[in-house]
Amino acid sequence: MGELGLNKIMGALLATALVMMGLATLPSLVFGGGDHGGDHEEPATLSEKMCTQFHYCVEIAEAASAGAAEEVFDLGAALAGADISRGERTFAGQCATCHTIAAGGANGTGPNLHNTVGADKARVAGFNYSGALSNAEGGWTYENLDAWLKSPAGYMRGTSMSFAGIKRDADRANVIAYLAANTEGAPAFPAPMAAPAPAEGEAVPAEGEAVPADGEAVPAEGEAAPAQGQAAPAEEAPAEEVQPT
Numbered sequence: 301m302g303e304l305g306l307n308k309i310m311g312a313l314l315a316t317a318l319v320m321m322g323l324a325t326l327p328s329l330v331f332g333g334g335d336h337g338g339d340h341e342e343p344a345t346l347s348e349k350m351c352t353q354f355h356y357c358v359e360i361a362e363a364a365s366a367g368a369a370e371e372v373f374d375l376g377a378a379l380a381g382a383d384i385s386r387g388e389r390t391f392a393g394q395c396a397t398c399h400t401i402a403a404g405g406a407n408g409t410g411p412n413l414h415n416t417v418g419a420d421k422a423r424v425a426g427f428n429y430s431g432a433l434s435n436a437e438g439g440w441t442y443e444n445l446d447a448w449l450k451s452p453a454g455y456m457r458g459t460s461m462s463f464a465g466i467k468r469d470a471d472r473a474n475v476i477a478y479l480a481a482n483t484e485g486a487p488a489f490p491a492p493m494a495a496p497a498p499a500e501g502e503a504v505p506a507e508g509e510a511v512p513a514d515g516e517a518v519p520a521e522g523e524a525a526p527a528q529g530q531a532a533p534a535e536e537a538p539a540e541e542v543q544p545t
């Protein structure tokens with residue numbers, strides 16, 4: 301009986317401990333879990349909150365920094381590292397039903413897309429553009445092509461391009477690089493954002509190393525070489541900052 305009683309007490313203690321551990325993990329399940337690259341506004345602030353209110357710093361901070369790495373889409377860096385042959389495949393799969401891209405290609409459901417980057421919107425003679433696109437101001441830049449291809453109707457209400465959009469940033473960048481490769485004298489890619497300063501002891505990429513290794517990603521026709529910042533390592537979580545309490 302004595303031993304049985306002790307077992308019961310130990311069991312109760314164990315159960316309590318498990319419940320408490322469960323409670324401690326709850327915030328990360330609610331707030332930290334599945335936080336992969338959605339456009340969350342302020343993960344840093346959230347993780348600070350979690351840290352002070354729930355004393356749950358490390359896990360939350362890791363989740364937040366993982367999200368933060370993807371949070372801001374750096375179009376310049378994505379284009380510098382873009383894979384034109386993948387872009388070509390995506391174009392063939394998703395755009396070519398409506399668009400040709402070769403010089404002098406026929407208009408289909410959509411206009412021919414040769415020489416699009418940097419050109420005026422709605423410039424193709426003989427194509428019956430929507431009112432929205434034919435009245436649109438300005439030309440096609442890398443930035444607005446990115447917005448357009450992410451969501452044509454979101455970028456331009458009333459467009460007749462019935463295409464849902466390309467959700468993945470890298471896929472869009474590849475297609476845009478492919479459009480640029482099919483544009484004579486395309487403008488230089490936008491510069492990548494300034495990379496965060498490398499942590500101490502972290503190797504700084506030397507200038508000569510910045511060229512993409514496979515050479516494939518270098519845009520045709522003597523365009524901007526990728527700036528050196530793009531090779532910076534993505535996952536520099538300032539892990540020392542946070543301590544479990």
Ligand code: HEC
Pocket residue numbers: 391394395396397398399409410411413416420421422423424428429430431432433434440449458459460461462463466475
């Ligand atoms: C279902 C047919 C369809 C698909 C698929 C499609 N488009 Fe279009 N696209 C159009 C139409 C129609 C227009 C003209 C829109 C308007 O007038 O509002 C257009 C216009 C454009 C323009 C503007 C051209 C100009 O002259 O201003 C670009 C750039 C473009 N499409 C790129 C793409 C790319 C890249 C893809 C694949 C990722 C794609 N489109 C997929 C039908 C399509």
